Amino acid sequence: MNKRLLCISLLIISCIIIFSQCVGKRSKEEEDLRGRQFAGSAACISCHKNIYDSYVTTGHYKTSSPASRASVKGSFVSPHNVFSYSNGTKVIMEARDSGLFQVALSDSTLEELHRFDISIGSGRKAQTFLSWQNGKYFQLPLSYFISAHSWANSPGFPPSYPKFDRMIPGTCFGCHSSAVGIKNVSMEGLQLSEEFEKNQLVYGIDCERCHGPAAEHVAFHKDHPQEKNAMHITKIGALKNQQKLDMCALCHSGLGTPQRSAFDFKPGDNLSDYFFPDFTRPEKTAEMDVHGKQYQLFTASKCFIKSEEMNCSSCHNPHSNERDQLQAFSQRCMNCHKTEDHTFCKMTALPAAMLSKNCIDCHMPALASRSITMLTNGQTSPTPDSMRTHLIAIYREETRKFMATLKQ
Ligand code: HEC
Ligand code: HEC
Ligand code: HEC
Ligand code: HEC
Ligand code: HEC
Ligand code: HEC
Ligand code: HEC
Structure with a gap:
């Protein structure tokens, strides 16, 4: 206590x-x-x-x-x-x-x-x-x-x-x-x-929520239209992988005990300066809610642990709405998981051409959230919202469901 x-x-x-x-x-x-x-x-x-x-x-x-x-x-x-x-x-x-x-x-x-x-x-x-x-x-x-x-x-x-x-x-x-x-x-x-x-x-x-204050950058480039190199703005490409992750984890790792205002965060800052260490809830990934915890789930995945430089931008373009484009996301999986390197899917029940269209429903299935549930009119028990898990893994039950929908 x-x-x-x-x-x-x-x-x-x-x-x-x-x-x-x-x-x-x-x-x-x-x-x-x-x-x-x-x-x-x-x-x-x-x-x-x-x-x-x-x-x-x-x-x-x-x-x-x-x-x-x-x-x-x-x-x-x-x-x-x-x-x-x-x-x-x-x-x-x-x-x-x-x-x-x-x-x-x-x-x-x-x-x-x-x-x-x-x-x-x-x-x-x-x-x-x-x-x-x-x-x-x-x-x-x-x-x-x-x-x-x-x-x-x-x-x-x-x-x-x-x-x-x-x-x-x-x-x-x-x-x-x-x-x-x-x-x-x-x-x-x-x-x-x-x-x-x-x-x-x-x-x-x-833009400046992610890129930090940019008035000086704007003023400089207006005055120097010939300058093609970005000035007075953080170059995200030059940041360490953990700093790139922290830019997203600020809002995608749940709400810890705040140490500083999230509004002050600039690219390059460390997340650990914004939240006190979380010693009250050492949650296991299996018990973690899919809502809001993308950072913890992703960094517990083998893809992340066994890769050198993987971050949210390995799959997400932060400037585009790519919702439901599962084939485009699957293409990003295949940047690393290739048939020729023997790192491709080991599932043999489907041909590679079929697997390639949608890695997501089997390896990042949408699962029910425990914290976001909604009671609609006339219901007696609430319906959970479902969200993509970022614990990239083998889900045998979800694979069975996916195969069943293919048969229909
Ligand atoms: C959710 C956070 C986020 C928001 C909002 C955001 N960006 Fe970015 N931006 C990034 C990240 C992360 C990168 C690095 C992408 C990468 O590593 O591939 C980036 C890269 C860039 C780049 C350099 C690379 C490129 O794609 O040309 C520019 C320029 C840029 N952003 C401008 C903007 C502008 C302008 C806005 C608003 C209209 C904006 N960004 C909004 C996160 C964000
Ligand atoms: C007067 C022109 C101009 C305006 C206005 C401007 N930028 Fe830029 N910006 C540039 C130029 C030139 C570059 C370098 C070339 C490139 O990456 O497009 C650049 C690059 C960037 C980069 C990439 C940095 C890197 O190399 O990783 C980001 C991020 C960025 N700008 C953010 C912004 C944001 C946010 C705004 C609005 C608040 C903004 N810029 C307004 C001219 C401008
Ligand atoms: C300031 C807080 C904040 C930051 C920083 C942030 N996000 Fe988000 N993100 C949100 C919120 C809030 C939503 C829910 C948006 C909505 O209302 O639909 C969201 C939604 C998303 C979605 C789902 C969008 C969709 O259309 O399906 C993706 C993907 C995402 N964020 C990725 C990122 C990535 C990658 C970064 C880092 C480059 C990032 N976010 C940084 C707060 C943030
Ligand atoms: C630590 C950051 C954080 C805080 C604090 C937070 N949210 Fe969110 N919220 C998110 C993110 C990230 C998402 C989208 C991703 C997800 O659901 O996992 C989201 C999603 C939502 C959505 C659903 C939007 C959609 O369609 O995805 C609603 C509604 C929402 N939040 C309301 C609230 C309200 C109201 C509060 C304050 C009482 C709040 N949130 C506090 C980060 C936050
Ligand atoms: C940056 C490279 C990279 C990307 C992108 C990537 N992975 Fe991985 N993934 C790896 C590595 C490395 C491993 C570990 C392989 C090993 O065990 O040797 C791995 C492991 C896996 C595993 C095995 C997990 C387990 O628990 O046994 C699955 C399944 C997987 N990835 C699916 C995916 C899917 C689906 C995507 C796209 C949504 C994806 N990966 C994107 C690099 C990547
Ligand atoms: C290996 C690829 C991969 C990586 C890395 C990745 N994501 Fe995703 N993410 C996905 C896919 C695939 C979806 C599902 C897109 C869809 O259904 O439209 C998704 C969906 C989301 C959503 C929406 C979830 C929902 O169901 O509402 C959010 C929020 C999100 N990602 C945030 C992040 C953040 C933050 C990071 C980094 C910590 C990250 N993602 C890293 C592949 C990835
Ligand atoms: C129909 C569901 C399904 C689809 C679609 C699917 N997978 Fe798999 N995947 C599985 C199952 C099940 C296994 C475990 C196979 C086994 O061990 O019997 C697996 C295994 C893997 C492994 C190997 C893990 C290990 O043990 O080394 C990787 C990597 C992987 N999948 C990546 C992918 C990628 C990338 C895609 C998209 C191109 C994809 N998968 C599409 C169900 C699927």
Whole structure:
């Protein structure tokens, strides 16, 4: 129990340090919420148009946005816009002239009415919604579950009644946005209380979230159009493999106890300077949830352990949306797994030409998440979301399922 106490104290201390930094740095006159050293993605278009045009199609770019009919994927049309709780309360998603709302009714009496202000999640798997009230963000009780095409009780929320008072911490924005304005931080008992600035948010994960502040780079290259060598920007190619991994692990290794604000991270920084060592949960990979833990699962895989320089970019292009292009991903597996080197698949039940089209469903199957589960209308037990595991291995059961779908 000492460990837990120590962990809680560390969390509190680190949050205070982080937020006092955030508060200190902001000044309203600066153009970018993050300060003059940041240029914003729009400033990159003139010289990196191809990358920019491709990047705006990614889940990263769209992972947070102001809530609107265009960004919210769920239906506002009856009967699809109603969710009933077991205590008899109904929540109705309403599109009014003044905005989008979640309205709770008990026997047709209005109990609560809250506006959708921010959408979190690009609409790949799920979206949750935040409502702004007196300097705080609250998560709305209903989320949208893409695979079920349905509104669902937000993950971890009580099934019996609509909960409107779940406060959202700044860490949420640390992984789902590029900056958030924080006005004030205080302690309410043992709980950290953050006050946010209204409408002060850099939505999505932008270029400088991954590449670091780039205003100087922009200014230099505008003044020196003949210079073809990148100046005043970190060259990712020159980083060590672990530093490349850390750039992604910042958000893809789950939420540890923060030591510094995730917003301060620049390429080349070490992840270990941002989180306290995780001594409370020495999880085994087999028990690790597929949600959010891509870094741990991938680095526990034989592919990674037995290769010299493998990182997320061995398979992912960070500027493109390559979702569901399983053949293209399989091609990347075959950069290393070749028939001529005898490192190809050892499965003999299918010809190589067939195997080559889709290594993924057998070796990185989509598995059920334990932490992200959704209760849709009328269900009694929640449905888990499923995600690709990054523990690249031999899955005999998934292979059997894959073979069965081929036979059909
Ligand atoms: C006025 C032109 C110009 C603008 C605007 C500009 N860049 Fe560049 N950038 C360059 C040039 C020239 C290079 C070097 C050639 C190349 O890699 O395309 C470069 C290279 C880069 C590199 C690669 C570094 C390396 O070698 O690994 C990154 C990353 C980068 N820019 C990020 C940005 C970001 C982010 C923005 C917007 C905030 C931006 N640039 C805006 C001109 C520009
Ligand atoms: C600032 C936090 C952050 C960083 C840094 C980050 N990601 Fe992500 N990533 C996210 C979030 C949040 C999502 C979910 C996006 C959504 O809403 O669909 C995501 C989604 C993804 C997806 C799924 C996208 C899809 O369309 O299927 C891939 C792949 C991915 N990230 C890879 C990477 C790689 C590779 C890096 C490092 C180069 C990286 N991420 C760095 C936060 C981050
Ligand atoms: C999720 C993190 C992430 C985001 C967001 C991101 N990049 Fe990159 N970028 C990377 C990584 C990682 C590399 C190195 C890729 C590699 O090693 O193959 C890279 C490489 C580059 C390069 C040099 C190599 C090349 O492909 O030409 C440029 C230029 C660049 N990025 C510009 C941008 C611009 C401009 C944006 C925004 C429009 C942006 N990046 C958004 C992670 C990111
Ligand atoms: C440590 C980083 C981190 C934090 C903190 C975090 N998330 Fe995420 N979240 C991710 C990543 C990475 C993904 C996508 C990959 C995955 O699910 O494994 C994601 C996915 C999601 C999705 C589904 C989007 C999609 O379609 O993939 C929603 C909704 C979401 N998060 C909401 C939240 C909310 C609300 C909070 C704050 C209470 C939060 N997240 C905190 C990293 C984070
Ligand atoms: C950078 C090179 C590289 C890439 C890319 C790569 N692998 Fe590997 N993989 C390896 C190495 C090296 C091993 C270890 C082989 C050994 O045991 O000698 C390995 C091992 C494996 C194993 C055996 C795992 C076990 O637990 O026995 C499987 C299965 C596998 N890879 C599948 C894949 C798939 C599928 C992809 C693409 C999604 C992929 N690999 C991409 C290098 C790579
Ligand atoms: C060996 C290849 C490979 C490597 C290395 C790899 N990935 Fe992936 N990743 C994939 C494939 C294949 C998918 C499935 C794509 C699809 O179904 O659209 C995927 C999917 C994802 C998703 C979406 C998962 C989901 O089901 O929603 C995220 C997030 C992601 N990768 C992040 C990362 C991060 C972060 C790293 C580095 C720590 C990484 N990946 C390394 C192959 C790889
Ligand atoms: C239909 C499912 C399926 C597909 C598709 C598939 N594999 Fe396999 N793979 C397996 C199974 C099952 C084994 C274990 C074979 C055995 O030992 O009996 C295996 C073994 C392997 C191994 C060898 C591990 C060892 O023991 O050394 C590698 C590497 C591998 N696969 C890579 C790939 C790559 C790369 C692709 C895509 C080109 C691929 N696999 C496509 C099911 C599949």
